Amino acid sequence: MPASRKTPKLADVARLANVSEATVSVVINGRVGKHARVSETTQEKIWQAVRELGYVANPAAKTLAGGSSMILAVFTFEPIFPIEHRNFYYPFLIGIEQEARQHGYDLLLLTSIDNTQDGRHIYRNGRNRLQLVDGAILLGAENNKQEVLALLEDRYPFVFVGRRDSPNDNISYAAADYAEGTAEIVDYLFQYQHQKIAYITSRSPKESSIDREIGVRRGFERNGRGLHNLQFWTGSADRLTLHDLTLLLQQGVTAFIAEDDLLGNQILRLAHGAGWQCPRDFSLAVLGDPLSLVEPVQTWTAFRIPRHAMGREAVRLLVQMLGELDPNRTAPYRTMLPCTFVPGTTVAYPPVADLKSRDA
Amino acid sequence: MPASRKTPKLADVARLANVSEATVSVVINGRVGKHARVSETTQEKIWQAVRELGYVANPAAKTLAGGSSMILAVFTFEPIFPIEHRNFYYPFLIGIEQEARQHGYDLLLLTSIDNTQDGRHIYRNGRNRLQLVDGAILLGAENNKQEVLALLEDRYPFVFVGRRDSPNDNISYAAADYAEGTAEIVDYLFQYQHQKIAYITSRSPKESSIDREIGVRRGFERNGRGLHNLQFWTGSADRLTLHDLTLLLQQGVTAFIAEDDLLGNQILRLAHGAGWQCPRDFSLAVLGDPLSLVEPVQTWTAFRIPRHAMGREAVRLLVQMLGELDPNRTAPYRTMLPCTFVPGTTVAYPPVADLKSRDA
DNA sequence: TATTCTTGATAAAGGGCTTTATCAAATAGA
DNA sequence: TCTATTTGATAAAGCCCTTTATCAAGAATA
Incomplete structure (x- = not known):
């Protein structure tokens, strides 16, 4: 200057x-x-x-000398930084920004886009982009486990938005309780007299996927239903065929639970092609908010992810961590936020035929 | 760390x-x-x-020692940082982010929110938030002239999004050509046989407002119409009454040009209350994209502000400035981008009665 | 062979701030 | 009155990097 x-x-x-x-x-x-x-x-x-x-x-000098810069980094592993309308990650950011400002922090936006060949993300162009800031909020699904572990080992202060596993289970995060949200969806389907339910899932190794499956099973258990009433279909949306759906229906399935709206939309598309209507001919629930930018035709029976609150909470935890006196604390900072059930319009009682066949 | x-x-x-x-x-x-x-x-x-x-x-050390931090600040004078759906400033940000990433810069988001009482903005909590970064993009209408001039004097590298006046006319900016965009709207209204036009304006001292008025006058001039055919109504949306509109219509006005959608919406609301229809009973054009979050009932006859391109261009100019060898250059970096005319549905030929009265 | 350029590399002086160890003076305690 | 403690403040080292001025050695020129 x-x-x-x-x-x-x-x-x-x-x-x-x-x-x-x-x-x-x-x-x-x-x-x-x-x-x-x-x-x-x-x-x-x-x-x-x-x-x-x-x-x-001078903030640079302050930082160098070990002071605080009053800046938090927001790091997303997503290829596109969520500054984009209707982006799934967008509401998180709003929350992050609000809470950060409330605590007097500015935000440094970092993306994982990397045109060097070394594949490192947090480190780019021979420059650790986190050394400038007091702490970081990590956001996004495609996380690079290795880098995150490196941060942990360095005792670098960071908080994840969304639950994250780690070998020592010591990652801090502000997460949504997908498992419970999912279980409530199952409760709801049972209330509507569905007996056999198919869970359409990607079964990815991500925590968000794991938690949903846990929730599905929990739902069956706490309603005292045997798991033989639960069918699985595993794969990505583009692999799902009408044949698959038909097969499931023939097995007595009357409701589908789609892990996300991509799968949900595919189900709807296939069904529509076959002349089936939802929820007249089958019920459908989706686990969470839409990932896609497509405006949904119907309002899903689903749960809302408290994205805004998660963003805020993540920052709150980070600020708390930064203010913590004890530098030897090892326990992670965590919050689990509830999801909100949304009735929607895609669940109804099963077709009479199915009810009859059940009674028979 | x-x-x-x-x-x-x-x-x-x-x-x-x-x-x-x-x-x-x-x-x-x-x-x-x-x-x-x-x-x-x-x-x-x-x-x-x-x-x-x-x-x-270590970026802090680099910065302190006079190197570059590969960070650009985005500073908005708006009270709310535009990370919000349908916010007017949002598209600018997208452009800024894209271009910055392309050049390998990260973004530091700064807002003017300031809970200290001293009223300074760029300087907050006794810390100049710009010293950490290589340069800044300034965005938003409520600029603090004094601070901007201080930056100029300090030869701090910054670029405005949108035209900005200054005593020595040496501010760099990426702007949209509101004047020409406005003049084209006037052209269009004349093509539709409107003779008397009322310009409904806030007449604020902002550059964006000034340019629009220049455009209105230019439109009249280059179509060879006398300014006696141009009526002005000056004030904010909440001051505009049905009486005002009636008066204008009685004076032979058949088309309104609203400086922004707030005024445009107010016109529409008042007219609707009186049973008038647009464009049957009067034509209406709006100068630019909607500022409000209200979904418009009709598609305005208006021009689109190239917000995305402006954001990108501002970053391009800033990067160019930073790469410039000559530290003694005084000429500002500038780009003027064209606006895009949008026909919309709010302009039509004047009511027959008016055409007749004109012929009479 | 003596002199001038080049080439290749370094020592050292910051840049602006934080923090630890240290100290003098003032006060309290005995 | 003399020592022990508290109070108020500082000197100096360090954080990690950039840049300017300087220099030794080898190459080119005379």
């Missing part, structure tokens, strides 16, 4: 106030009584000088 | 490669031949060491 009239520095304040730089630093950072003792009089003199010069600390 | 295995630093690389820190710095930053000469052999040795240690430069 080339300046005509040079920006005042700590030394200038010290000179004007007739004290040492150390004292100024202590006072300005509210470390009086911790690093050193400073009389009221001196403190007032210093603030006076600060005001007079319009002194502003 | 407390680390178990300390992050390697420049000195470590130097030691491993058996050269001085200075040499490493020169090589890593591609300053060979500029600051010093280094043989191919040595360079290779250094890169080897860098790879082996996984060295990553």
Whole structure:
């Protein structure tokens, strides 16, 4: 920052106030009584000088010297940074931004896009992009386990948005309770007299997928239904065929649970092609908010992911972590937020034929 | 960043490669031949060491020592940071983000929200938030002239999104040509046989408002119409009454040009209350994209602001500025982007009665 | 062979801040 | 009155990197 009239520095304040730089630093950072003792009089003199010069600390220097930069990084492993309408990750960001601002933090947006060949993400162009900030919020599904573990080992302060497993189970996160949200969907289907249910899932190794499957099973268990009433179909949306659906229906399935809206939409599309209507001919529930940008035709019976709250909570946890006195604490910071059930219009009682056949 | 295995630093690389820190710095930053000469052999040795240690430069130190941080700040004077659906400023951000990433820059989001009482914005909590970054993109209408001038004087590199006046006319910007966009709207209204037109404007001192008025006048001039055919109504949307509109219509006005959609919507609301229909009873055009979050009932006859392109262009200009060799250049960096005319559905030929009265 | 360029590399001086260890003076305790 | 403690403040080292000025050695020129 080339300046005509040079920006005042700590030394200038010290000179004007007739004290040492150390004292100024202590006072300005509210470390009086911790690093050193400073009389009221001196403190007032210093603030006076600060005001007079319009002194502003250089954040780079602060950071370098081990102070805080009052900046949090938001790191997303998604290929496209969610600054995009209707993007699934967008509401998280809003929450993150709001909470960060409330705590006086600015946000450094980092994306994992990387045109170097080394495949590292957090590190880019030979520069650790996190060294500049006080801590990081990690967001997105495609996480690079290796890098995250490296951060953990470095005791770098970060919080995930969404549950994340790790060998020592020591990752901090603000997560949504997908399992319970899912179980409630199952409850609902049972209330609507569905007996046989098919779970259409990608069965990816991601935590979000694992939790949903846990929820499905939990739903069956707590309603006292045997797992023989639960059919699985595993694969990605483009692999799902009408034949698959027909087969499931023939086995007595009257309701589908789709892991996400991509699968849900595919079910709907196939069914529509065959002249079936939802929820007249079959019921359908979706586990969570839409990932796709397609405006849904019907309102899914689904649960809402508290994305906004998750973003806020993640920042809250991070700030708490940064303010924590004990540098030896190993316990992760965590919050589990509930999902909200949405009745929607895609679930109804099974077709009479099915009810009859059940009674028979 | 407390680390178990300390992050390697420049000195470590130097030691491993058996050269001085200075040499490493020169090589890593591609300053060979500029600051010093280094043989191919040595360079290779250094890169080897860098790879082996996984060295990553500390951005804070780089910044402090006068290097570049590869971070751009996005500063908005708006009270709410545009991370929000359907926000007027949102598309700008998308463009900014895309272009920044293309150039390898990360983004620091700064907002003008300020809970200290001193009323300063770029400076907050006794910390100049811009000292950390290489340059800044300024966005938003409520700019603080004083601060911007201070930046200019400091020769701090920044680019505005949108045209900005300054005493020496030396502010860099990527702007949209509102004047021409507006003039085209006027052309269009004349094509539709409107004779008397009312311009409903806030007449704020903002550049965007000034340019639109210039455009209105230009439209009249280049169509050879006298300004006595141009009526003005000045004020904010909540001050506009049905009486005002009636008066204008009585004076022979058949088309309104609203400076923004807030005014446009108010016109529509009032008219609707009186049983008038648009464009049957009167025509209406709006100068630019909607500021409000209200979904419009009709598609305005309007022009589109190339918000996305403006964002990108602003970053392009900033990057260019940063790469500029000549530190003494005083000429601002500027681009003027065209707006796109949108026919919409709110303009038609004037009511027959009016055409007749004109002929009479 | 003596002199001038080049080439290749370095020492050292910052850049602006934080923090630890240290100290003098003032106060309290005996 | 003399020592022990508390109070108020500082010197100096360090954070990690960039850049300028300087230099030794080898190559080219005379």
